[in-house]
Amino acid sequence: MNEGPVIPDFGQAASCVAENRLFCPDWVRDNWGAVFQPALIEHVKLTVIAVAVGFVIAFAAALVAHRYGAAERPFAIFSAIVYTIPGIALFQLLVPFTGLSVLTVEVALVGYTLLILFRNVLEGLRAAPPEVLEAARGMGLTRRQTLLRVELPLALPAIVAGLRVATVSTIALATIAAFVIPEGLGQPIFSALRNYFKTEIITAGVLAILLAVTADLLLVLAQRLLTPWASARRLAT
Amino acid sequence: MSTFIDALQFIVDRRELLLDKTWEHLLLSGAAIGLALVLAVPLGVVLGHLHRGSFVAINLANVGRALPSLAVIAIGLGFLGFGFTNVLVALVVLAVPPILTNAYVAVDEVEPEAVEAARGMGMTPWQILRRVELPLALPLLFAGIRTAAVYVVASATLAAIAGGGGLGEILFNQASYRVEGLVGAAIVVSALAFAADLLFGGIQRLLTPRGLRTTVPAFEPDVVPAGTAVVR
Numbered sequence: 334m335n336e337g338p339v340i341p342d343f344g345q346a347a348s349c350v351a352e353n354r355l356f357c358p359d360w361v362r363d364n365w366g367a368v369f370q371p372a373l374i375e376h377v378k379l380t381v382i383a384v385a386v387g388f389v390i391a392f393a394a395a396l397v398a399h400r401y402g403a404a405e406r407p408f409a410i411f412s413a414i415v416y417t418i419p420g421i422a423l424f425q426l427l428v429p430f431t432g433l434s435v436l437t438v439e440v441a442l443v444g445y446t447l448l449i450l451f452r453n454v455l456e457g458l459r460a461a462p463p464e465v466l467e468a469a470r471g472m473g474l475t476r477r478q479t480l481l482r483v484e485l486p487l488a489l490p491a492i493v494a495g496l497r498v499a500t501v502s503t504i505a506l507a508t509i510a511a512f513v514i515p516e517g518l519g520q521p522i523f524s525a526l527r528n529y530f531k532t533e534i535i536t537a538g539v540l541a542i543l544l545a546v547t548a549d550l551l552l553v554l555a556q557r558l559l560t561p562w563a564s565a566r567r568l569a570t
Numbered sequence: 571m572s573t574f575i576d577a578l579q580f581i582v583d584r585r586e587l588l589l590d591k592t593w594e595h596l597l598l599s600g601a602a603i604g605l606a607l608v609l610a611v612p613l614g615v616v617l618g619h620l621h622r623g624s625f626v627a628i629n630l631a632n633v634g635r636a637l638p639s640l641a642v643i644a645i646g647l648g649f650l651g652f653g654f655t656n657v658l659v660a661l662v663v664l665a666v667p668p669i670l671t672n673a674y675v676a677v678d679e680v681e682p683e684a685v686e687a688a689r690g691m692g693m694t695p696w697q698i699l700r701r702v703e704l705p706l707a708l709p710l711l712f713a714g715i716r717t718a719a720v721y722v723v724a725s726a727t728l729a730a731i732a733g734g735g736g737l738g739e740i741l742f743n744q745a746s747y748r749v750e751g752l753v754g755a756a757i758v759v760s761a762l763a764f765a766a767d768l769l770f771g772g773i774q775r776l777l778t779p780r781g782l783r784t785t786v787p788a789f790e791p792d793v794v795p796a797g798t799a800v801v802r
Contacts, residue, residue: 355648355649417760417763417764418760419724419727419741419756419760420724420727421727421741422752422756425752426752426753426756498635501636505637505638505639509640509728518641522640534647535648535649537641538641538642538645538648539645541641542638542642546633548636549632549633549636
């Protein structure tokens, strides 16, 4: 890394930028539209696509594993192996196959969501108490009806909990993705690292944290709205 | 497949480099986990014992889990500059929430009947904590520690961008070490995360009183979701 800060040439740099002080609000305001806003939008896109695709795959796999128990182990092992690969390594390793593209990043991000989503969906589906399943059978519900009307609603809290963890960790991993393709909030971090420009590093870092915390809060809200009975129970006890 | 064999070859040929970087990696991760344990376990256990501060303990974990490690390291970099200290602070910030929350929940959720019975036997609060609550809280407490340990070992790879050394220096430098170096270092990092989990699993087993000893679950990287499933 550099010996001391090398100040980038921004024309007539404000003294704050020239001295590389901790945080220069003016610079952030001037560069919001060119640097931070696009990075933020890209970051949201990367995350939404990865979690959505990961969810579809993991959900399907969990349904299969719920029906045929033998299918659980292979998928669990596969997703666990993917999960242990360090992020920076996986992003780079995929480049020879999918190029320096968004696809590379998405494949890796999807891979990392699988373990969490698969486990939570499956555990949620299995959480239905035997009495409840018994009652469903007694009411003459078919297997499909039991799944749709009993098991899935009961699995919702676990599913949303999984989505929360997956979303938040995808936001984190997507910052690292910028090491491979210049997209998302990691991009200003990596580019500012080169010249140790504090304002840009800190702003991008704070934005990434705010994005993750906001996404987490939104999903909690969604969880409350989707499962009103859960909060009713919380109040009852 | 040949990449994999090349990577193993790299591990053998460059073992001195790898040992060097692994040592840095372990020093950094170990210091971070140690500091986080000292800070978070007593606080979480005491809060759980008193059944106070659930709002802080649980919300801290939610916010903490949401912290992207690169962002934390980047912010630390802005404030503290390049080097070991910045990365250490960032890793401690990442490790504290899961440990603190699990310690809190573990002690807080010990069956009230067990605590009641202990009080009926005339135990002091300190005895109740040491002899009843802590042993019963161990599995959940350690789930949090193991989550944090795996997370810290994995995140310590990012230390390299902030001058903190470690195996990340190889991962971030594909230009010098090529694909085999990348895969080789990735294998070592995964093995370290695995070993960290095993280590704390072993400590958990040692600390669990014989009467409570069932099988401590072997490594399943579900330590991450499991730790989080606790705090929905």
